[in-house]
Amino acid sequence: MPHLPFSVVGVLHWLLASLWLVSLNAQAAIEVGTLTGELNLGPHVQLLEDAERELDIEQLVGEGGALAWQPSRQETLNFSFSDSAWWLRLRFENNASSPVRRLLELAMPLHDYLDAYVVDEQGDTVDRWQTGDRRRFDSRPVAHRTFVLPIHVPAGASREIFLRLDTHDGLYDATPLSLMSDAGFLAKSQRELMAFSLYFGALLALLIYNLLLYVATRERSLLLYVTYLGSFFVLMFTARGFAFEHWWPALPQFNNQLVPINIGVFAVTLAVFSNSFLNLRRHAPGVTRAIFGVAGLCLLSSLPALLGHYAPVFRLMIPAAIVLSGLLLGVAVWRSWQRDTLARIYLVAWGVLLVGVALYFLRVAGVLPYNLVTEYAVQVGSGIEFLLLSLGLAWKINQFKNEKLAAERATLELQRSLNERLEVVVEQRTRELERANRRLMALARTDPLTGLLNRRQFHELVEEKLQERRRSGQPLLFAVMDIDDFKLFNDTHGHQAGDEVLMQVATLLLDHFRRAGDRLFRLGGEEFGILLEADSLEAGQHALERFRQALEQLRIPHETSRHGVVTGSFGLVCCSDCRQVPSAIALYRQADQAMYEAKERSRNRVVTRSLAGAWE
Template sequence: MQLYIIFILIFTAVFPAFADVTANGISDRDDRTVYLYTGDASVTDPFQLDAARFKPMPDRFSLGYTREPHWFKISFKSETDTPLKRFVSLEDGFMFDRVDFYQIRDGKLIKVTNDGVYVPAKVKEEYYHGAVSLLTAEGKGVTDIYVRAETKTPCLINLRIVDETAFNHYNKLRMFFLSLLTGSMLAIAFYNLFIFFSLRSKEYVYYFIYVISALIFMQAQTGFVVDMYGMYGDTRTNLFISVYLMSVFLLLFTQQVLETKKHLPMLHKIFNAVIVIDVLGILAALVLGMKETLFLQTPFVMLTSVVMAVLSVAAIIKRIHSAWYYFIAVGISIVTIFISSMMLMGRIEYTIFTRNAYFFGCVAEAVLLSWLLSYRINSLRSQTIAAQQELIDMKDRANKQLESLVYERTKELEVKNAELENLAVMDELTGLYNRRFLLATYDKKLKTCADEGKYLVFILLDVDFFKKYNDLYGHHKGDDALKKVSGILIHSFRRTSDHVFRIGGEEFVVLCTADTQEEASELGETLRRNIEAADIEHKEGVDGKLTCSVGVYAVNDAEVNFSTAYRIADQELYESKNGGRNMVSVFKG
């Protein structure tokens, strides 16, 4: 379904480009100028028109709703002696009551052609859906084509002067895309109608009638009913009543899918009132005739648009299911309605886009609302599956309750065991690793360094005069001092390959890596300076501070076991103490 909808969007999106093909290089390259007559247009003889009252105009423009006839003039200039044949057409001529073409050359009337809704078919030049006249230009010179147009609908002027090849090419393309659109819209409508037969849900019927009404309206707006069904005059124009049908069934569809009676009771009542107004509009159209009906349609449509806009925002605020789909669909429709309304009233420029804005807005709205219905189906299916799954889950929960309890107890035991393991390798006071973990780690670290060609630096540190510190400040302060020294060690050795251990009392070990013995010596010296720089008071220490003595052994032999490494580092530590403490001694062997 999604691929099908994408297919529709692609073809309807490219239609304006094809529709405008003859205005951009195929054959619309003749020298001509279009004029609008600004004087009294009630005259019926082109020779009575004041030439000074014509003003230049673009090929496309809108004069809005008007009851008065209008005169136009196209001055067609031929630069060759070769006879030319051109089709002069009003693209929206199918909306005009009467269109008269007068071809004048050198002050002489050459040809008169009549067209329009109320002109008998036998007197028309039946070339296609718009008002058209065949122009023949003999030799060089200027041929003036005067056009007198009368309409009950908005006066839309879209002039074309094209050769026969381009004329036929355009008509084939136009019929192809209009036929494709008609078939696609019917497919969407009947697809949802078939879903209604399965689900018996009223919104699908409302949607079906809405899409069919929109399709009829678009066929009337594009002249398709003239081409395919031969409907002229009031029989054709009465199809514009479909606008009111669109409004009625779109409102009913909205009430159903958004459950306005339940979620938005006040707006639900307003919707009912607008539906009544639209029904009265249908009755008025049958009584008043098409001229008055078309004039009244714009405020009716705008009223419905405003109500739907307010509802879509309120639905989003209320977090109603699928409200965003509706909001986007209505938003596109309102924008295109506004553009089309302004163009029809002559307030904005007539272009291919403004002429067909509502046309494409209807298609986009129909597609989005179809998505909304599909989304509802998927949501209902998901809710059913979720309910079934909930029953299965309840059964599973009951069956697995004992298993869950066993699992939780097992996890608790694993956590406790992990805590015990941590306690076994962690120093309780400082949070550093203890001697047991040092013994387990040494061989692995040594092998890694040997593989990487680096030194394993074994740093043995002892806090100077720590017994005196305890005697002088108390064991509580002593514990605090050891914690501070531990923090300095951790801060000094933060690489992932560094490990710090407390192996007893005031004695610490650091295992780290270095590329050279000089780097190993510098690591020991950095550690000593950092502890001295902490400026921990020790009245009987070196220079009145708490300091440390350090022994460093850079191991580069994979055969050196822990006992040997410890013994050598301890010897260097002894040298530091004998040398006056607060020193670093490095093994040079």
């Protein structure tokens, strides 16, 4: 082909540059020099559908305004199911006196392919990137779970940005597109990181807590809950882009396969857990089969993802998930109408989650605005759901225990009734023997004079309480009380009067220490033990002081006492770390020593010890 004269070449070059400038001016420029906050670029984008996937950046720049660019007018870009590639065009202008850098964020972590180009006024490409979640994580210019592109605009200059969006097999996700400064992006990232840290931390804490409960109780419903919560945790961690960023950044294909597969697994775990939680196999076996069938369909529909097919997966999975949600919601409403407490808890929990999902997808569809509520609605809803379900499980386990106890009592009653009909005489003798055994057991556990627990029970109960507090890490408070100068009282007034004083003291103890965890013992003679249900040494000391004053205000005459009335001396110990306490005897000795210190200090007082060091 012959060379064109120099002048003709110059004219053609001038014409192409003029056409390029005309195309640039046709699009309203975005002033970025004074941008401080976050700008939603959705309404400012121009779109071009590339149905044949043939266009490249050179064609777009060379053909200028001849292509059929259309304004988007969408708050959030959404191409849904499409076999085309899509080009996005933006123009940035910097009227400031210094160059600026702005960060363009495509806030959809699961977008397949993103090719980006920055073009200057002469039509030259000054920056380009090829990234996406089907490419390695290190292809991203900014290491972030979403796609962040640094755009440099010199002072008094403009830049045109071209983004090419494409998918593996025609499934697009809704794509929020925004522009911000470095400071704005840092602030937004910190807010998001704080929110997601709290959210995933709360889910992980619930998971570990209920897993430990399962290990301790072997309750099958707890294991199902942990499996359900675990599948949801992995699903959300993957869908939000954190798994690809932190767990497998070099495995984009595996990351893409995991999302639909985990949705199918989540559907199955949801169905299994809901069946157990609501006892559907008993109350609604037909609905149970339908729920398992739809959940199985969700799981089967995810399998083509292993072969690289995703659009058919979601075309089938989305309606199946909607049907599954409707079935679960319907059966929860029905069982709630039947006054099933668990169903009501489930209905509230599931309803909160569905509201969160609805708000999120309405925001994605552009019906609702983009804000903190709509963006994090799924996280808030799911967090509340799992917390409510955990509380419901606790209620359910307690209810099962009560029902088991009731059934055992009913069985025993039936057995007793049958025995009465068959052998009346034998039953009468058996009852007499049982009554005698009960009396013996009561005598073995309690002090016959005061009715308080005896020293043997002191050893057993305090050992149990120590084991419990070693596990929970809560403090343990124990006190020893001794009636002052009681031997002199017996010598003066006689042992019968002394027994009456012991019974009066026991009655007063029972009146003052009535909390569920309080335990009262007669350890021997005029010595009593008090196991207090208190949170601190100060609370225990306050309770003992109230009792000491009440005992003194009984005004039981005691002429040989320096106080003139019956009084008591108290030794109180508080163990902040029960793992350091070797035994109940060691605990008693410490309290007894504190009590004798009260004796030495003129009696009628409370001496306290906070124990955290060496033990005898």
